[in-house]
Amino acid sequence: MPLIDEAAIIPGSGFIHLADPDTPKPTAITDPRNPGPGWNNIGHTSLDDLPEFGRDGDKPETVGTWQNAKLRQTSPDVTYSVTFNSVQATADTYRLYFGAGHEAVQPDGSFRIPARPEPQVGALLFIVIDGAHMVPLWHPRTSLLGSDAVKMDATKFWSFPIVATFLGSSTIGGAIGEWAAVASSGPHS
Numbered sequence: 470m471p472l473i474d475e476a477a478i479i480p481g482s483g484f485i486h487l488a489d490p491d492t493p494k495p496t497a498i499t500d501p502r503n504p505g506p507g508w509n510n511i512g513h514t515s516l517d518d519l520p521e522f523g524r525d526g527d528k529p530e531t532v533g534t535w536q537n538a539k540l541r542q543t544s545p546d547v548t549y550s551v552t553f554n555s556v557q558a559t560a561d562t563y564r565l566y567f568g569a570g571h572e573a574v575q576p577d578g579s580f581r582i583p584a585r586p587e588p589q590v591g592a593l594l595f596i597v598i599d600g601a602h603m604v605p606l607w608h609p610r611t612s613l614l615g616s617d618a619v620k621m622d623a624t625k626f627w628s629f630p631i632v633a634t635f636l637g638s639s640t641i642g643g644a645i646g647e648w649a650a651v652a653s654s655g656p657h658s
Contacts, residue, residue: 476651478599480519485511485553485595487561487613491640492592494607494647501596501603508594511561515554515628520595523550523632549635549645551595552616554628565589566615566629588612593633608646609638 484501486508495505502510514520527545534540555562560574567573568586575581591613595606616632635645 473651475602478597478602478604478651480597481599483520483595483597485514485520485593487511488592488594490590490592491609491638493640494594494605494609498596498603498605501598504594504596504605509561511555511565512557512559513555513626515556515626517625518554518628518630520551520553523552524548525550550632551593551635552630552632554620554630556626556628558627562629562631565613565631566619568614586614588614588634590636602651604649604651606646606648608633608635609640610636610645612636 484504486504488507488509492507495508498504524547526547529545530543531539532541532543555565560578560580563580563582564570564573567580567582568588569581569583570587570589573581573583589612591611593608593611593613597604597606611633613631613633615629617630619627619629621627637643637645641647
């Protein structure tokens, strides 16, 4: 594997966008705040608790034969997700956190919290920024729901932790997403 200095990313800032399930990934992002038609910025997220990508599931197991004790390794069933913390008190944040559709927004603008949350399904696009580099992380189908307690602190923004579980999409052959790779733009160090 070559040493590509530009591919060593420090996620200094970024944007998270939501769209209808199976919305195609943008082809050429020039503005991370507006990646293309159909994508809606979810707003401010926590700087103290950056998004965290998770992996949950079985570990690979080594199986063997009498002749070769380590002949093969199994392919485990794994679920991938990302947790991010919205700091905005908006209907969109509440919908994702409390698991409710658009009908939960009342005529006066208040939000009706459902007794039984329903995960909201949508496409998710993260745009990670390191200086001049943008790294889009696209997931055409995710299941979004609040994942932990709302955090309040008198010296920080309150935060709503939301987990997005990556679901398979028929638009990409059952895969769960596509992440851009940073290519070299010059000589290696």
